[in-house]
Amino acid sequence: MRVITGSAKGTRLRTLEGMDVRPTTDRVKEGMFSAIQFEIPDSRVLDLFAGSGQLGIEALSRGARQAVFVDQSANSLAVVKENIKKTGFTDRSEIYQKEAEQYIRMAKGTFDMIFLDPPYRMQILEKIIPLLLPLLSPGGKIIAEHENNCKLPEKISNLWLQKEYFYGKIVVSVYELTEEVEP
Numbered sequence: 001m002r003v004i005t006g007s008a009k010g011t012r013l014r015t016l017e018g019m020d021v022r023p024t025t026d027r028v029k030e031g032m033f034s035a036i037q038f039e040i041p042d043s044r045v046l047d048l049f050a051g052s053g054q055l056g057i058e059a060l061s062r063g064a065r066q067a068v069f070v071d072q073s074a075n076s077l078a079v080v081k082e083n084i085k086k087t088g089f090t091d092r093s094e095i096y097q098k099e100a101e102q103y104i105r106m107a108k109g110t111f112d113m114i115f116l117d118p119p120y121r122m123q124i125l126e127k128i129i130p131l132l133l134p135l136l137s138p139g140g141k142i143i144a145e146h147e148n149n150c151k152l153p154e155k156i157s158n159l160w161l162q163k164e165y166f167y168g169k170i171v172v173s174v175y176e177l178t179e180e181v182e183p
Contacts (some may be wrong), residue, residue, distance in 0.1 A: 004030055006061030008087040015052040024054060024117055024145060028167045032143055033058060035163060035174055036113065039086050039141065040064055043112035044095050046135065048128070053058060053080035055143075060089045068094045068111070070103045087099040100128055110137040116144040129175070131158050144176040 005012045006028060020114070032055075033040070041063035047056030047109045048070050056067035067089070069080050077097050082113045096103055100118070114132055118124050125144055129152075134143060142159065144152065154161045159175040 001052065002026065003058055003061045004033065006063065007056065008061040008089070011061075011087050013052055013054050013057065013083045013086070015054075016075060016079055017044065025167075025170075028145065028170055028172060029054065029058060031165050031167065032145070032172050033062065035165065035172075036141060036143065037062065039112065044068075044109070044137075046070070046107075046111045046114040048114060048116055048132075049118040050080050050095075051117065053083050055117060056093070057083055057087055057089060057114065059115075060092055063089065064092075064113075065113065066092050066094070066108075068096070069096055069104065070096045070100065072097065072099045073139075093164070100124070101131065104131050104135065105171070107135055110140065111135055112137050112140050113127075114140070114142045116142060118177055120147045120150075125150065125152060126156075133157055133159065133177070136177045138177065138179070140177045142177075144173045144175070146171055146173065 001013045009114050031042050043064045045059045045067045050069040050071040053069050055071050060067050153174050162174045163174045165172040
């Protein structure tokens with residue numbers, strides 16, 4: 001696992017070992033970031049269910065202003081801290097050991113992008129996505145990685161599914177916060 005492009009390009013990132021860990025593959029990450037590449041510079045991003053932190057780190061490498069990493073696992077966050085230090089992004093990173101809903105309730109400010117890559121077995125995206133609405137900046141995006149058997153709705157409140165990218169058994173869904181227009 002490595003940083004694909006930007007200031008930390010080529011840096012190898014550490015990941016946790018074990019059956020519960022499923023890092024985003026380089027192919028999926030490349031596709032995910034090519035879909036949002038022009039919106040990353042100077043953005044504030046949230047890497048919820050951070051794991052190794054690779055999505056937030058990739059955003060920082062591509063010019064994001066700040067990344068917030070959240071995971072409930074102390075082991076995961078130890079890896080996140082190591083990867084952030086290795087890439088030199090300590091001054092632009094915040095790390096929280098919290099369960100996702102707990103962090104959402106206490107979060108300050110808004111985000112331009114929120115990355116969601118929860119463990120597939122959790123089946124939590126439909127519950128979490130609506131809770132994130134107050135944390136999104138106008139025009140903000142939620143980028144969710146999930147199994148292809150998890151079909152997300154086209155619209156969640158004033159979040160609209162902009163695009164879905166298919167990578168075998170993996171799907172990346174991109175939602176955008178828009179102002180609802182009355183007919």
